[in-house]
Amino acid sequence: MRIAMIGTGYVGLVSGVCFSDFGHEVVCVDNNPEKIAMLERGEVPIYEPGLEALMAKNVAAGRLSFTGDLAAAVKGAQAVFIAVGTPTRRGDGHADLTYVFAAAEEIARAIEGYTVVVTKSTVPVGTNRQVRQVIRKAAPDADFDVASNPEFLREGAAIDDFMRPDRVVVGVQSARAGEVMNEIYRPLYLREFPILTTDLESAEMIKYAANAFLATKITFINEIAALCERVGADVKKVAAGMGLDGRIGNKFLHAGPGFGGSCFPKDTRALARIGQDHALPMQITETVITVNEEVKRRMIDKVMDLCDGSVNGKTIAVLGVTFKPDTDDMRDAPSLTLIPALVGAGAKVRVTDPQGRHEGEALLPGVHWMEDAYKAVQNADAVVLLTEWNEFRALDLKRMAKRMAKPRMADLRNIYAPKDAKRAGFEAYVGVGRAGFAPDSAESQKEK
Numbered sequence: 115m116r117i118a119m120i121g122t123g124y125v126g127l128v129s130g131v132c133f134s135d136f137g138h139e140v141v142c143v144d145n146n147p148e149k150i151a152m153l154e155r156g157e158v159p160i161y162e163p164g165l166e167a168l169m170a171k172n173v174a175a176g177r178l179s180f181t182g183d184l185a186a187a188v189k190g191a192q193a194v195f196i197a198v199g200t201p202t203r204r205g206d207g208h209a210d211l212t213y214v215f216a217a218a219e220e221i222a223r224a225i226e227g228y229t230v231v232v233t234k235s236t237v238p239v240g241t242n243r244q245v246r247q248v249i250r251k252a253a254p255d256a257d258f259d260v261a262s263n264p265e266f267l268r269e270g271a272a273i274d275d276f277m278r279p280d281r282v283v284v285g286v287q288s289a290r291a292g293e294v295m296n297e298i299y300r301p302l303y304l305r306e307f308p309i310l311t312t313d314l315e316s317a318e319m320i321k322y323a324a325n326a327f328l329a330t331k332i333t334f335i336n337e338i339a340a341l342c343e344r345v346g347a348d349v350k351k352v353a354a355g356m357g358l359d360g361r362i363g364n365k366f367l368h369a370g371p372g373f374g375g376s377c378f379p380k381d382t383r384a385l386a387r388i389g390q391d392h393a394l395p396m397q398i399t400e401t402v403i404t405v406n407e408e409v410k411r412r413m414i415d416k417v418m419d420l421c422d423g424s425v426n427g428k429t430i431a432v433l434g435v436t437f438k439p440d441t442d443d444m445r446d447a448p449s450l451t452l453i454p455a456l457v458g459a460g461a462k463v464r465v466t467d468p469q470g471r472h473e474g475e476a477l478l479p480g481v482h483w484m485e486d487a488y489k490a491v492q493n494a495d496a497v498v499l500l501t502e503w504n505e506f507r508a509l510d511l512k513r514m515a516k517r518m519a520k521p522r523m524a525d526l527r528n529i530y531a532p533k534d535a536k537r538a539g540f541e542a543y544v545g546v547g548r549a550g551f552a553p554d555s556a557e558s559q560k561e562k
Contacts (some may be wrong), residue, residue, distance in 0.1 A: 115294075116141075116185075116192055116193075117130075117194075117195065118143060118195070119140060119143065120184065120217045121144065121213075122142050122149055122188065123160075124272075124376065125234055125265050126142065127160065128162060128276060131172060131273075133298070134262065135168060136297065137177065138170075141178060141180070141187040141325050143180075143181055143184050143187045146163065146522045156173070160443075161439070162175070162270070163270065163271075164273050168207075170272060171201075185223065186224075186402075188221055188224035189224055190226060192229065193229070193232055193294055194225075194232065196214055196231065196234060196235055196245070197265075198214055198217050200235045200236055202383050203493070207386060207387040209238055211241060212247065213235075214237060214241065218248040223252060225258055226288070228257045229258045229259075231258055231259070231261070232260070232295070233261070236264060236322075236380075236381060237318060238322075238387075239318045239388060242260045242261070243314060245491045246260045259287060259290060259294075260287065261287075261294075261295055262286075262316070263317070264283055264318070265321075266324070269376070278307065279302065279307055281307070281308040281309070282309045282310065284299070284310070285311075285314040285318065286311065287314060293317055295311075314351040314538070321381070322342045325377055326396070326398075327379065329378040329402050330399070331365075332366050332368075332456075335349065335369050336369055336372065336409045336546075339546050340409075340546065343547055345550065346423040349546065349547025349548055350548060353369070368527075368528075369547040371409065371410055371448035371452065371526045372407070373406055375447070378446075379403075379406075383403060384400055384495065385399050386403060403478050407451075411451065413524075413526055415525055417430065418459070419525075419544070420522050420544050423460035425458070425495075426461070428496070429462045430517070431462070431487070431494040431497040431498065432464070432466075432497075432500055433466060433487050433497065434467050434499065434501020435449035435465055435467045435478065435500065435505060437501075439501055439502055442469040442470060442472055444470060444474055447472075448500060449474075449478065449501070450477060450478070453478050461480070463481045464490045464494065466485065466489070467503070487505075487506060487509055488513060491517050492518075493518065494518050495519055496520065497523050499523070499524070499525045499526055502527040506529065511537055511538030511539075521540045521541055522541060522553075524544050526545075528534050532550050532551060
C-alpha cells in the first residue's frame with residue numbers, strides 16, 4: 115500500500131519508518147528543505163534509539179523516501195497521514211490546529227482517486243470532521259474519507275511501542291475507510307495486537323483521556339510523596355504497595371520532579387480547555403496541571419534547603435536536562451524550571467546530559483556544559499540528579515563525593531538509597547518522598 119506521511123517530526127518520522135518496515139511504500143513529506151536534505155543523507159533529526167538503523171534499512175529496500183513535494187507524494191497514495199505539530203496556542207490553552215488545516219487543504223488539491231486522510235496528530239474532539247469540511251470545500255468532487263488514528267508512542271521506546279502496541283485506535287465513518295486502515299495495520303492484526311475501531315469522536319477522546327489519566331497518576335504519587343516527607347513514610351514503599359493492586363498497577367507511580375515532554379503538558383491543557391468550551395470543567399485535569407507546576411517549584415526549594423538556604427556563589431552540578439531518558443526532547447522539562455531558578459539565585463550551574471545539549475544550549479543560557487558526571491561535580495557544592503539516564507544509575511558515589519567541595523546530593527528521581535550515599539561519603543542527601551539526612555544531624559553523627 116502507498117502511504118504519504120505529512121510531517122517528519124517525532125510522530126511522523128517514527129510512524130513513517132515503521133509503516134515502511136511493515137512493507138508499505140511510504141513517502142515522508144516536510145516543508146523544511148534542510149530537514150529533507152538531512153533525511154536523504156541518512157541523518158535523523160531527532161534522537162530515538164534504533165530509528166536511524168531502521169530508517170536506513172527501509173530506504174535501502176526502496177520502501178521509504180523523503181520529499182518536500184506534498185502534491186507528488188499524495189498523488190496515487192491510498193492513505194495520507196497528517197502528522198504535523200499541534201502546539202498549545204498562546205493565550206487560551208487550545209491546541210493550535212493551523213498546521214493540520216493547512217495540510218488538509220494542500221492534500222485536497224492533490225488527491226487523485228479514493229484516499230483515506232488520516233489524522234495522526236493529537237487533536238481536540240471534532241477536529242476530524244473539520245478536516246473533512248476543509249477538504250470538501252477545497253475539492254468538492256474528491257473521493258475521500260477521513261479517519262482518526264492517534265499515536266501512543268513513548269519517546270525513547272517509540273519503535274517498540276509501534277511494533278508491539280498495547281492497542282491501535284482507529285476512528286472511521288465508513289466501512290470502506292475501515293478496510294483501508296485494516297490493511298495498513300494488517301501485520302499487527304496477524305500478530306493479534308488489539309485494534310480498536312470506533313467513531314471519530316471516541317478515537318479523538320481516547321488519546322486525551324489516556325494521557326490525562328497517566329498524568330494524573332504521576333501527579334497523585336508526587337502529592338503522596340510530599341505527604342510522606344511530612345509523616346515519615348517512604349514513597350517508594352508506598353508506591354510498591356499500591357502497585358501490587360491489579361486495579362492500580364505500578365506504572366507511572368514514580369515520584370519525581372513532575373511530568374514534562376511533548377504530550378502530557380500540552381494534552382492536559384487542551385483537555386481542560388475542551389471541557390471549558392463545553393461548559394463541563396475537567397476539574398481533576400485542571401488540578402493536575404496546577405499541582406504539577408507546584409511540584410517543579412518544590413524541587414527548587416529542595417536544592418535551596420540542601421545548600422543551607424542559598425545557592426548564591428555556589429557551584430551546582432545537574433545531571434540530566436531532558437524531560438526523560440533516551441530522548442533529546444526538552445519540551446516542558448523540569449530542568450527548564452529548576453536550572454533558571456538556580457542561575458537566577460546566583461548559582462554557578464554545570465550540566466551534563468547524553469543528548470540534551472543540542473536543544474539545551476539555547477534553552478538554558480548561563481550554564482556550563484560538561485562531558486560527564488564526574489567532571490560536572492568537580493569542586494561542586496551539590497549535585498542534582500534530574501533525569502534518570504542509565505549512565506546516572508550506577509555512578510561511583512565515592513569517586514563523586516571525593517571530587518566535590520561539599521558532597522551533597524539532591525536525588526530527584528530516587529535512584530540511590532540514602533544509606534548508600536552516606537556510606538559513600540556524602541554529608542547530606544535529599545530525595546522525593548523519603549527520608550534523607552542533613553549535615554551533622556543527630557542521625558548522621560550517630561552513624562559516624
